[in-house]
Amino acid sequence: MTLPKTMRAMVTMGHGDLDQIVQHDEWPRPDPAPGEVLVKVGACGLNNTDVNTRLGWYSKSVTGATNTSAGAPAEEDPSWGGAPIGFPRIQGADACGEIVAVGTGVSDARIGERVITDNWLRDPTDPLNKEKTGYFGSERDGGFAEYTTMPSQNALTITSDLSDAELATFSCSYSTAEGMLTRANVIAKDTVLVPGASGGVGGAVVQLAKRRGARVIALASEAKHADVAALGADRVLPRAPDDLHAALADERITVVADVVGGPYWATLIDVLARGGRYTCSGAIAGPMVELDLRTFYLRDLTLLGSTVIDPIVMPNLIGYIEAGEIRPALAATYPLTELRAAQTAFVAKKHTGNIVVVP
Known part of the structure; x- marks a missing residue:
């Protein structure tokens, strides 16, 4: 498969309002590092962490509801983990898609697998350590783009008749x-x-x-x-x-x-x-x-x-989905390029369930 060198991405350029989310039509497509996979994104769900991080709501200076902006948040505490995140940043934790390339150390047999994300980026040598964690779409680029990379262990294979948009509702909310x-x-x-x-x-x-x-x-x-x-x-x-x-x-x-x-x-x-x-x-x-x-x-x-989930939670969730024991609550789907409109609808809370964007 010949992969493009660039991709469309919705990139958050800094803390602030929706104008910080900027569409880039020729953003460099990432390559998977050793131990990583490259995923062609089929859909990506929205969640409160995206909004809270962009606004700097996690800053201790903010005392209002989650649509409250910090303005210029304190350097030391504007993100969920209490440490600054880097910009520009492609947000979006709830990616669903297909593995299209792998880095060294990952079997080529994974190419073609349909996956959803385990969003918790853990220290592979100490996976139970809650202090050594990051979050997909926060501490590294996420799924509001046509392609994304992630550690191989965070790309969980799933077998399901559900659509990409439906599967993109699960990773953050349900976990x-x-x-x-x-x-x-x-x-x-x-x-x-x-x-x-x-x-x-x-x-x-x-x-x-x-x-x-x-x-x-x-x-x-x-x-x-x-x-x-x-x-x-x-x-x-x-x-x-x-x-x-x-x-x-x-x-x-x-x-x-x-x-x-x-x-x-x-x-x-x-x-x-x-x-x-x-x-x-x-x-x-x-x-x-x-x-x-x-x-x-x-x-x-x-x-x-309850923030950092136990490692067993996501594998269990995959089992529930594949057995049909839980179902998606897909409220609305927007094109990726309408991410700002999707977030506006998300913050308005007029919907029931989850909102998803599709490249």
């Missing part, structure tokens, strides 16, 4: 959700409360918690209730009921799986049963919350942050 449920050790006897259940991660939590046999109570805006119910939620309540205790009635909430945070956070904590677990992997409505420590310690609660 984040499964990571949260794994960390909270969710089992069949649990009842899981899911704020923001219409989003990519929230909807994935609904499906994956149901797959574990748990009872799922979802919170979502009323216009999206039918969509969330279709994902398998046992009950769907308004996004932020004035009296959540009353709305839940006799439900015993043992787990809250949250990516929303914000002003409603204390209400979520207050409905957890004694011995309950709160697991979190986001703060869409804002990172600053108020905690009554008496609620925390008198009820024997456990608070679980």
